Amino acid sequence: MILSFPLPRLAGIAVLVLSTTSASASIPPPPGAAELAQRGDDIAWTITEGLTTEIGPRMAGTEAEAAARRWAVARLQAMGFANVREEPFDMPVWVRGEEEAWLTGPFLPQKLAIAALGNSASTGTKGIEGDIAYFDSFDALVAAPDHLVKGRIVFIDHKMQPTQDGSGYGYYGRGRFTGPNVAARKGAIAIVIRSIGTDAHRNPHTGVTNFEAGVKPIPAGAISNPDADQLVRQWNRAQQMRAKETPLGYIAEPLRMKLVLTPQDTGIRKSGNVLAEVPGSDPNASPVIVACHLDSWDLGTGAIDDAAGCAIITAAAKHVMSAGQPRRTIRILWAGAEEVGVFGGKAYFEKHGTEKHAVALESDFGADRVWRIDFKLPDSAKELADRLAAAVMPFGVVRGRQPANGGADIGALVQAGVPAIDLAQDGARYFDIHHTPDDTLDKIDPAQLRQNVVVWSAVLAILANSGDAELP
Numbered sequence: 001m002i003l004s005f006p007l008p009r010l011a012g013i014a015v016l017v018l019s020t021t022s023a024s025a026s027i028p029p030p031p032g033a034a035e036l037a038q039r040g041d042d043i044a045w046t047i048t049e050g051l052t053t054e055i056g057p058r059m060a061g062t063e064a065e066a067a068a069r070r071w072a073v074a075r076l077q078a079m080g081f082a083n084v085r086e087e088p089f090d091m092p093v094w095v096r097g098e099e100e101a102w103l104t105g106p107f108l109p110q111k112l113a114i115a116a117l118g119n120s121a122s123t124g125t126k127g128i129e130g131d132i133a134y135f136d137s138f139d140a141l142v143a144a145p146d147h148l149v150k151g152r153i154v155f156i157d158h159k160m161q162p163t164q165d166g167s168g169y170g171y172y173g174r175g176r177f178t179g180p181n182v183a184a185r186k187g188a189i190a191i192v193i194r195s196i197g198t199d200a201h202r203n204p205h206t207g208v209t210n211f212e213a214g215v216k217p218i219p220a221g222a223i224s225n226p227d228a229d230q231l232v233r234q235w236n237r238a239q240q241m242r243a244k245e246t247p248l249g250y251i252a253e254p255l256r257m258k259l260v261l262t263p264q265d266t267g268i269r270k271s272g273n274v275l276a277e278v279p280g281s282d283p284n285a286s287p288v289i290v291a292c293h294l295d296s297w298d299l300g301t302g303a304i305d306d307a308a309g310c311a312i313i314t315a316a317a318k319h320v321m322s323a324g325q326p327r328r329t330i331r332i333l334w335a336g337a338e339e340v341g342v343f344g345g346k347a348y349f350e351k352h353g354t355e356k357h358a359v360a361l362e363s364d365f366g367a368d369r370v371w372r373i374d375f376k377l378p379d380s381a382k383e384l385a386d387r388l389a390a391a392v393m394p395f396g397v398v399r400g401r402q403p404a405n406g407g408a409d410i411g412a413l414v415q416a417g418v419p420a421i422d423l424a425q426d427g428a429r430y431f432d433i434h435h436t437p438d439d440t441l442d443k444i445d446p447a448q449l450r451q452n453v454v455v456w457s458a459v460l461a462i463l464a465n466s467g468d469a470e471l472p
Contacts, residue, residue: 032323032324032461033316033319033320033322033323033457033458033460033461034319034391034454034457034458034461035323036319036322036323036457037315037316037319037450037453037454037456037457037458038450038454041315042446042450043311043314043315043318043319043453044308044311044312044314044315044449044450044452044453045311045444045446045449045450046311047075047307047310047311047314047315048303048307048308048310048311048367048441048444048449049441050071050075051068051071051072051302051307051310051311052301052302052303052307052440052441053441054071055067055068055071056301056302057296057297057298057299057300057301057302058294058295058296058302059095059096059295059296059297059298060091060093060271060295060336060337060338060339060340060343061091061092061093061266061269061270061271061337061340062093062095062269065271065294065295065336065337066270066272068294068295069086069272069274069294069336072274072294072310072334073085073086073274076274076276076314076332077276079314079318080318080321081276081277081278081317081318081321081332082276082277082278082279083275083276083277083279084274084275084276084277085274085275085276086272086273086274086275087272087273087274087275087347087348087351088270088271088272089270089271089272089273089336089337089343089344089347090268090269090270090271091268091269091270091271091337091340091341091343092265092267092268092269093265093266093267093268093269094118094119094120094263094264094265094266094340095263095264095266096115096116096263096298097116097122097261097262097263097264098125098260098261098262099114099115099116099221099260099261099262100114100127100259100260101114101192101221101223101257101258101259101260102257102258103230103231103234103255103256103257104129104256104257104258105253105254105255105256106238106241106253106254106255106256107234107237110230112223112224112227112230112231113202113203113204113223113224113226113227114192114204114221114222114223114224114227114259114261115204115205115206115221115222115299116206116219116220116221116261116263117176117180117193117206117207117208117209117220117221117222118206118207118208118209118339118340119208119209119210119211119217119220119340120180120209120217120218120219120220120221120261120263121216121217121218121219121220121261121263122219122261122262122263122264123190123219123259123260123261123262124262125260125262126260127258127259127260127261128153128189128190128219128258128259129256129257129258129259130151130152130153130189130190130256130257131151131152131153131254131255131256132152132153132154132155132231132235132254132255132256132257133148133149133152133153133154133155133188134155134157134232134235134255135154135155135156135157136157136158137156137157137158137175138156138158138174138175138178138179138182141154141156141175141179141182141183141186142182144186146186146187149183149186149187149188150186150187150188151187151188151189152188152189153188153189153190153191153192153257153259154179154183154188154190154191154192155191155192155193155194155231155235155257156175156179156191156192156193156194157194157228157231157232158172158175158193158194159172159194159225159228160172160196160197160198160431161198162198162427162428162429162431162432163427163428164371164426164427164428165372165424165427166365166427166430166431168431169196169431172196173196173207175193175194175196176193176196176207176208176209176222177209177210178209178210179191179193179209179220180209180211180217180218180220181209181210181211181212181215183218183220184211184215184216184217184218185212185215188218189218189219190218190219190220190221190259190261191218191219191220191221192220192221192222192223192257192259193220193221193222193223194222194223194225194228195222195223195224195225195228195436196222196431196434196435197225197431197432197434197435197436198429198431198432199225199431199432199433199436199438200225200226201224201225201226201432201436201438202224202226202227203224203299203436203437203438204221204222204223204224204227204436205222205224205431205434205435205436206222206297206298206299206435206436207222207297207339207435208339208340208341210341219259219261220261221259221261231255234255235255238253238254238255271295271336271337271343271344272336272344272347273294273333273334273335273336273344273347273348274294274333274334274336275331275332275333275334276314276317276331276332277329277330277331277332278317278320278321278325278326278329278330278332278464279325279329280325280326280327280328280329280330280464281325281326281327282327282328285327285328285329285358285468286328286355286356286357286358286471286472287328287329287330287331287357287358288328288329288330288331288357288358288359288360288361288460288463288464289330289331289333289357289359289360289361289410289413289418290313290316290317290330290331290332290333290360290361290362290363290456290460291313291332291333291334291335291345291360291361291362291363291364291407291409291410292306292309292310292312292313292333292334292335292362292363292364292409293306293309293310293334293335293336293337293338293339293344293364293408293409294306294310294334294335294336294344295335295336295337295338295339295340295344296339296439297339297435297439299435299436299437299439300433300436300437300438300439300440301439301440301441302439303367303439303440303441303443303444304366304367304430304433304434304439304443304444305339305364305366305433305434305435305439306338306363306364308363308366308367308444308449308452309362309363309364309365309366309367310334310363311449312363312367312449312452312453312456313332313361313362313363313456314332315453315456315457316453316456316457316459316460317330317332317460319453319457319461320457320460320461320464323461326461326464326465327464327465327466327467328358328463328464328465328466329464330460330464333348333409333410335348335409338364338408338409342408342409342411344409345408345409345410345411345412346412348409348412348413349412349413349416353412353413353416356472357413357418358419358463358466358471358472359377359418359419359420359421359463359471360406360410360413360414360418360419360420360421361406361410361420361421361422361423361456361459361460362406362407362408362409362410363407363423363425363452363456364407364408364409365424365425365427365430366425366427366430366433366434367425367444367445367448367449367452368425368426368427368428368429368430368445368448369396369425369426369448369451369452370392370395370397370423370424370425370426370451370452370455370456371396371397371398371424371425371426372397372398372399372400372422372423372424373388373389373392373397373398373399373400373421373422373423373424373459374399374400374402374403374404374405374421374422374424375388375400375403375404375420375421376403376404376405376406376414376419376420376421377419377420377421377471378419378471378472380469380470380471381419381466381470381471383470384462384463384466384470384471387462388421388459388462388463391458391459391462392423392455392458392459395451395454395455395458396451397423397455400422400424404420404421404422405420405422406420406422407422419471419472421459421463423452423455423456423459425452
């Protein structure tokens with residue numbers, strides 16, 4: 001895929017970092033991890049390629065995810081990390097079934113590209129058919145009286161726009177996160193949404209949805225953006241046709257859809273987290289935790305979401321380890337079952353939440369270049385933040401003005417007060433690929449992946465050698 005922004009040159013960047021950060025006697029140069037990372041090695045690429053090639057899709061709670069954990073343990077051990085282990089947990093498992101949809105009237109039938117949303121109910125093998133209740137946004141559905149929804153198939157039209165920081169996901173994502181629950185409460189027989197994505201490909205974007213206790217789940221799916229455009233055109237045409245005959249002889253009727261979605265809840269199954277460590281020289285210093293998630297959706301091979309994230313944090317930790325033993329332990333968390341409910345992050349917090357953590361970071365936004373660094377650190381770490389910002393500036397990374405929020409798998413830790421740092425990646429094309437069949441290895445730019453590793457290595461080396469006066 002052609003990118004619309006320039007790629008930074010990595011050659012010689014470590015030297016620039018060292019000269020920049022050592023300009024003041026009060027800002028010591030970072031250890032040599034960034035210099036090692038910029039030499040052109042492809043540790044991160046090798047991990048991403050291996051996981052997507054040898055395992056592929058890794059749906060939470062399935063045998064594929066279990067195979068991915070075994071693969072991860074073997075790879076992390078071979079790389080020389082210590083204390084590599086699985087930490088299992090139980091979770092409810094949902095699996096995909098048959099998925100088909102058609103617009104059936106008043107025009108000639110047309111098939112739609114659809115994917116069921118995680119936790120969708122089944123239509124049964126014969127499917128269901130009904131009139132469409134159109135809403136131009138999630139808020140319009142919330143405001144609608146129940147009688148406009150009851151007995152119909154709800155459609156939410158909410159075209160997401162691309163942004164560098166991905167900030168539109170929270171706003172437009174409400175249609176997927178809670179839209180099915182709202183539609184079910186109002187009596188809909190099913191719901192279909194425009195995919196939460198920014199592409200124009202005929203690929204639907206899947207993702208999880210949830211129903212409140214006491215709300216009976218309904219079939220829920222997402223159609224591709226081109227198919228959503230077609231549905232909207234037909235909806236508008238049907239409204240214009242009301243009470244008059246067209247040249248083709250159709251009489252104005254409601255827009256109708258047929259759905260066949262046959263997912264299944266398979267009960268409680270095993271998932272798990274994979275952990276590894278770079279042991280620190282000071283056993284009394286609290287560890288730095290770096291996280292990603294190992295599971296993926298089943299439509300693609302989970303390259304950008306989140307094999308690349310696991311590769312980035314692991315390559316950076318390897319470079320710090322190769323540069324010399326750090327003061328603090330670096331703990332690597334490849335979390336399980338993130339996509340379907342952050343079960344791995346919750347399990348980690350239940351097991352380790354009472355332990356002291358110095359700072360938490362996560363990579364889960366693809367593989368395009370890091371462009372901004374954000375902090376949520378104690379007041380004692382002001383000089384540390386300044387040093388980190390100076391260290392990454394030569395890589396084209398600017399300092400943000402908003403507090404870091406961590407990521408899904410470290411969210412419980414951050415909420416409990418653990419300091420956090422965000423290394424924000426360019427998300428301009430992330431939601432073209434996110435949760436689609438297009439999430440495959442060819443979408444990763446090796447140069448940008450390498451820039452991630454260099455930035456992460458510089459940051460992680462400084463954090464892992466920070467003092468108690470800077471971080472708890």
